[in-house]
Amino acid sequence: MRCPRCGDAKTRVVESREGEDGKLVRRRRKCEECEARFTTFERTEYLLPMVIKKGHHRESFDRFKILSGLKKACEKRPVSVAQMEEAVSRIEHDLQDRAEPEVSSREIGEAVIEILREIDQVAYVRFASVYKEFSDIKEFMETLAGLVTSNEVNSKMRR
Numbered sequence: 001m002r003c004p005r006c007g008d009a010k011t012r013v014v015e016s017r018e019g020e021d022g023k024l025v026r027r028r029r030k031c032e033e034c035e036a037r038f039t040t041f042e043r044t045e046y047l048l049p050m051v052i053k054k055g056h057h058r059e060s061f062d063r064f065k066i067l068s069g070l071k072k073a074c075e076k077r078p079v080s081v082a083q084m085e086e087a088v089s090r091i092e093h094d095l096q097d098r099a100e101p102e103v104s105s106r107e108i109g110e111a112v113i114e115i116l117r118e119i120d121q122v123a124y125v126r127f128a129s130v131y132k133e134f135s136d137i138k139e140f141m142e143t144l145a146g147l148v149t150s151n152e153v154n155s156k157m158r159r
Contacts, residue, residue: 003031004038019043046096049103058102061095063088066112073127079120087115121147 001011008031015028025042048061070084091111095103109131116124125144134140 001029001040003034003036005036006031006034008033046092048092048095049098049100051108052102052104054105061092061103063092066091066108069112069127070116070123073116073123073130074120077120077123079123083119087112087119090115117147 002009003011010032011029012032013027014030014037017026018024019026019041023043027040027042028037029040030037050058051061052058066088067084070087071081074084091108094111095108113124113128113131116127125147128143129140132139132143134143
């Protein structure tokens with residue numbers, strides 16, 4: 001690791017700490033040349049699949065696109081950023097567990113919808129209305145009816 005101040009490659013680790021979630025290591029380093037101290041972070045790099053878009057082109061998986069969509073859907077809703085981050089992490093971990101080289105954007109969208117259904121139903125409807133590209137009010141109402149029916153079944157099962 002090169003020193004950010006002088007560029008020398010002779011640095012040593014002074015202290016290491018594990019991050020809160022156990023997936024990150026914070027290291028304090030010291031340059032042996034200029035004695036500057038600086039912090040580095042280390043985390044595991046996961047191989048995520050390429051995403052096949054609607055037009056059949058491929059692009060790299062981007063967690064920030066999913067997070068951006070969640071933020072828009074959850075705007076002015078009682079959903080914390082931590083909940084949204086956790087949702088994206090769940091999707092990422094599911095994709096890593098599948099270990100497939102490619103995944104369709106449709107599959108990712110469906111995963112987001114399922115998580116939003118659990119987190120916040122208004123955000124779910126917002127996301128679904130954009131994602132599913134409803135062509136008329138009938139399709140929108142069918143989605144709402146399915147959500148209401150699902151809630152009624154779940155509440156009866158809890159009793």
